[in-house]
Amino acid sequence: MKIVVISDTHMPRMNKKLPDRLIAELADADAILHAGDWTSxxxxxxLSAYAPTYGVSGNNDGLELRKKFGLKKLLKLGGCMIGLIHGHGTNKSIATETRAVEAFRGQRLDMIVYGHSHTPVLKRIGKTLVLNPGSPTDKRRQPQYSFAIVRIDGGKLDARLVAYDDKS
Structure with missing residues (x-):
């Protein structure tokens, strides 16, 4: 199973269309995860024209998107349990990643996906893969735009970040 993971698209303000590099990977995706800040x-x-799309809302999403997606999701894909959250909050002294991981405290998850910071992260905390795909359209202080590809085979997760220079 191939899952394309994105966050913080901020469209149409940051781009009018999905970047070509992202579209190339969406073409054969089995599922798409969006960790919030769709803004439209x-x-x-x-995204849903390519594959089933699951997401949560972020701090820049209006009421319509909050109602549609909610703030937090648990998904079972390819036999793996995945927690999905944007990661924003009111206490600025708590790091986005900490907030995201804490939101799923006590739950046995194979992977936690979050966004908000636009900073790509791929690491393990214990047995849980922690992933922030960055942004395919709004790199902020990052050198490149990014998203992630997760493959699940036999209940095992493998993930990689995809970084690129041109968001057209």
């Missing part, structure tokens, strides 16, 4: 329901329509 049109992004969901664009």
């Amino acid at each position: 329901a049109e992004v969901y329509l664009m």
Whole structure:
């Protein structure tokens, strides 16, 4: 199973269309995860044309998107349990990653996906893979735009970050 993971698209403000590099990977995706800050329901329509799309809302998403997606999800894909959250909060002294991991405290998950910081992260905390795909359209202080590809085979997760220079 191939899952394309994105976050923080901030469309249409940051881009009018999905980047070509992302579209190339969406073409054969089995599922798509979006960790919030869509900023437009049109992004969901664009993504869901490729594969079943699951997401949560972020701090820049309006009421319509919050109602549609909620703030936190548990998903079972390819036999793996995945926690999905944007990672924003009111206490600025708590790091986004800490907030995301704490949101799923006590739950046995194979992977936690979060966004908000636009900073790509791929690491393990114990047995849990922790992934922030960065942003395919708004790199902020990062050298490149990014998203992630997760493959699940036999209940095992393998993930990689995909970074690129051109968001067109």
